[in-house]
Amino acid sequence: MILKETSTRGFRAYTAKHLDDLLRRAGLDEDERLRIRAVATVLPFRTNAYVVEELIDWSAVPEDPIYRLVFPQPDMLPAADVARLAGLLRDGAPNARLQAAANEVRARLNPHPAGQLDLNVPRVGAEPVPGMQHKYPETVLFFPKQGQTCHAYCTYCFRWAQFIGEPDLKFASDDVTALVAYLRAHPEVTSVLLTGGDPMIMGEAVLRRYVEPLLEVEQLESVRIGTKSLAYWPQRFVSDPDADDTLKLLASVVDAGKNLAFMAHFSHPREMDSPLVEAAVAGILGTGAVIRTQAPLIRTVNDDPAVWSSMWRRQHVMGMVPYYMFVERDTGPQDYFAVPLARAHEIFRDAYAEVSGLCRTVRGPSMSATPGKVCVDGVAEVAGRKVFVLHLIQARDPGLVGRPFFAEYDPEAVWLTDLRPAFADRFPFEPAEAGTRLSA
Structure with a gap:
């Protein structure tokens, strides 16, 4: 067995x-x-x-x-x-x-999309805080230094540049003190996402050094952990030597009154077939954590509505919450994996129609672009013109969240930068100066 x-x-x-x-x-x-x-x-x-x-x-x-x-x-x-x-x-x-x-x-492969190395560098006083991104007011991303690898690499990964050994492209820190200081100086931050790489590549003792200080930050409502470990190494929570201690650490987040959101990446239903995955999911849920699932739409891997509906239904039965379908990001081998936005929405729509309302917590297809998470809501005819209907699920400017806007229909478009505004001379997140575009 x-x-x-x-x-x-x-x-x-x-x-x-x-x-x-x-x-x-x-x-x-x-x-x-x-x-x-x-x-x-x-x-x-x-x-x-x-x-x-x-x-x-x-x-x-x-x-x-x-x-x-x-x-x-x-x-x-x-x-x-x-x-x-x-x-x-x-x-x-x-x-x-x-x-x-x-x-x-x-x-030539756009190794740091959305300016992730140089936009909005967080600071405590005059000092920059390395290994951190503060893109949205309420959420900070932190990249633990010891978590900058994975149990296995996905060929589509938009953070591929973290793993090629180029110091100038590395983005990580082990300065938890600076992270906590930044959080205390920014009371609007209520959620911290530990990401990478994969934080769950770290042993329990190292992971604890990053997690425990966060539990003392009163304003924090949630701690998130972004990971592919359930798909690529479920033993991490079942049979690894520190599996039990890891589950106890996760439980301590919930015991401290925080929501623990385990952001699990599943790209294909086969990744959930093993009894090991069932055991790992049950163990994590037993800590009081919530497992939310997400993945990009990947040509040749999961560009089929039946794959997604099957995946979401299976996740729901196992107690996980379908969360995001992403659009393949504008970096690395995007030309190989990208699905046109029009087709992406068709896949999402057809899969969404095949699941119950309990699975329809999922959102997408969503582009994680510089202005925020841009969702393709569909294709419509408005005033005699065929257009994409879009909205920002999340935005650098919170005032733009949830407001619909339009782009000219383009059957070949695969990313935000391929789109042109419809019924306006610019998108809502672009500056008023003529000719200036910030869609990337």
């Missing part, structure tokens, strides 16, 4: 140095493996034994959705770039030369 078998195995990570051997398992020829390895010089690769042995259907590779979720694909990058990098690998080029070529490609 998987629950018993996997619990005694221990975590084993696979990285780029294991990639060729794993690809041989898929029966791929040498040229195909070389092109995939070329992509992996640009985009990070990491998986683990649980994903490889329990989630991927190797008989269905390369079409298998979980395989595509964690393994690079040769057409994720422009063919000319892949050919160049593959040639360097084939010729045994020095690592410095290979990395220089990879960095050239990375620089």
Whole structure:
């Protein structure tokens, strides 16, 4: 039985140095493996034994959705770039030369979307607070230094630049004192999201150092933890040596009078099939936490209404709360994974129609863009023009939240920057100066 078998195995990570051997398992020829390895010089690769042995259907590779979720694909990058990098690998080029070529490609992939490294740098007095984002008045994001990796990397991840070893692109901190000082100086903040990477990669003792100080901040109403661990390493809450202590730590948040929101990323229903996941979910819910689920819409992985309706129904039965369907973000291999906004809304609408009202807590499709979370509500004809109807679920300017606005219909648009205002010369979140656009 998987629950018993996997619990005694221990975590084993696979990285780029294991990639060729794993690809041989898929029966791929040498040229195909070389092109995939070329992509992996640009985009990070990491998986683990649980994903490889329990989630991927190797008989269905390369079409298998979980395989595509964690393994690079040769057409994720422009063919000319892949050919160049593959040639360097084939010729045994020095690592410095290979990395220089990879960095050239990375620089064209928008490595920090929405200006996440340089917008609204939080400060305590005159001192900047590293590893923190304060995009919305009531919410602060904090990136624990020891949580800047994951049990496995998703090929679509918009934070891919955190994992490639470039110090200038790292965004993290271990200064919990500065975080608490910032919160006390900003009483409007009522929620802290620990994110990464994946905070649940940290052992209980390290995680405790970040969580416990937050429980003393009276204004905080909720602590959130963003994680893919339930999908990629559910043993974290079941059979890892510190699993019980981790659950006790989560319970301490609820005991302190805070809401603990466990923001779980599930991209495909298969990620919930294992008895390990059922046990992990039950353990977390037993602490008093609420598990909210979210994922982006990913072409070739979950761009099917039946996948989403099945996923939401299963999550509901297990006691989780469907929360967000995101639009693939404007970074990394967006061209490979992106679904046009018109089709994204069709998928959301058709899946939404197939679930009960108890699953309709989910919102989307939503773009996490610079102005905020922009939701595509649908396509309509207004005054004889076909338009997208949109609204901001969350916004840097709270006065814009919930107010509908329109964009000209474009069947090819995949992101906010592809859209043009309808019935106005600018979007509500753009400045009045003519010709200035801040949609990115």
